[in-house]
Amino acid sequence: MTNNVNITNLNYKFRQDFAIIAGWVGFGSKVLDLGCGDGELLTYLRDSLEVKGYGVEKDDVNWLACLKNGTNVIQMDLEDGLSGFEDQSFDTVILSQTLQAMHKTEEIVQEMLRVGREIIVTFPNFGYWRNRIQITAGRMPVSKTLPYQWYDTPNVHLCTINDFDKFCKNHKISVIERKVITDGNEVSFMPNLLGNLAMYRLKAK
């Protein structure tokens, strides 16, 4: 599932997380991006890997942005599940930095595993040392990856890498690969402390 495309030649602001996701998605495969925003990731995957991509997006403004950039986009609320999608009908289902904002966390992961042969989940690591410092200082963390105040945050289920590892184990989800990055660089030493963004490539056991 690797690819030989030179992603640095493309006209995108380089995003390490996109590059890692591209490395986990097969050339020409069928991809579903949940909470796809303005379609940036799908556009990137389409242009670099010729994927057949569909996005799911609830917000009108983002939905229209997807339409404008030529992304197939289905308007629906992920909290309602993925009943519009058949079992195992996608090679990869992606939930990029949206897990923490989901109310029905277990349900969406189970739905992703139902619809996708593999799934990719990425989330901000609440165990990152900068978050821990702010907590130690007696405040809820506010940072580039968690840019909200406690009272206006859409994030309702923040977790650490250790928490998510345990979640996978308890839910019989096998981790094919896990990468952790901070400011675009991969972190292998003490990832739950030094890693800002956690990225998981998963499949059902």
Next chain:
Amino acid sequence: MSENNSIGIVAPQTAHFSEALTLKSGEVLPQFDLVYETYGTLNAAKNNAVLICHALSGNHHVAGKYSADDKYPGWWDNLIGPNKPLDTNKFFVIGLNNLGGCHGSSGPSSIKPKSKKPYGASFPLVTVEDWVNSQARLLHYLGIESLTAVIGGSLGGMQALQWTIAFPERVKHALIIAAAPNLTAQNMAFNEVARQAIITDPEFYDGDYYAHKTVPRRGLRIARMLGHITYLSDDAMGEKFGRKLKDTIKYSFDVEFEMESYLRYQGDKFAGEFDANTYLRMTRALDYYDPALNFGGDLSKALSQVKAQFLVVSFTSDWRFSPERSREIVKALLDNELTVSYAEVTALHGHDAFLMPDTHYHNILRNYLQKIEFSDDK
């Protein structure tokens, strides 16, 4: 010539077809007329044509006015015109009155050839499939091989879907708005009540009321009043009328609430201009349409030969053609790995929302249509 980007003054045309059309029912129409209008210019490659399919009470007069003093333009004028979402600078737009209609195409109220009398009850029941076949005849007549897009709302959306099934090679894009892959029992029940209102009107005369120089006005009026209730949402009626009274309560059955005044006005207006036999046939076409029927109820299988790209749009407050029904279409398209986008527009106005110029809704259509590409190389 334009005010507010209007297409301006338009005129209907009639195409006569002398080759027989075999209908889904098995009946044969030996000949028929279709009345239509076009807006914009067909390009040299003849690949910029867009067909507009009308709903229950629509017709070929989709945009523009017949004269400068016309009070109202065509029924989808807010969508179609120079620089409007469906831009007539780019597209050649065709609107027609469906077979069985009452606005000039062959239908129950038109004169049956050689008889000098209206068809009346003898006009056959036509289906969505028959309409699409007759529309294909019209395209052929206009020298157009394929459509760059077919657009329809409600019953028109069913025709747009049917186009992609019947002629997969001849339609590039289908815009299916406020539609459904078939009607639910509840939806058909409304149609049945409407038909019963007409059929039990003493002036109906088994459909041959023309000979008696009368029309089943009361039945048609009630049918339309019922329809109007279902096209609006509870919230929209609440906002428009609420419990507002015309005057003080009079303890009578006259018009006392504003809502009654509206329904009676709409019913009377419709009964004065629409043909009851056409209404019966349009509602039956709605009931009968069910492309999955021959595929064990599996819509995905019914769409297995489809090639078009799709935009499906529904409206949150539409309970006659609810978002759930549009999602069934979307699922079947996804199952076939077709190119599809689906918008669920937040709207107050119920089913009627598809005819309204909501900014977000029109932005969706504008952007989708702007992205459609075709080369004018012959």
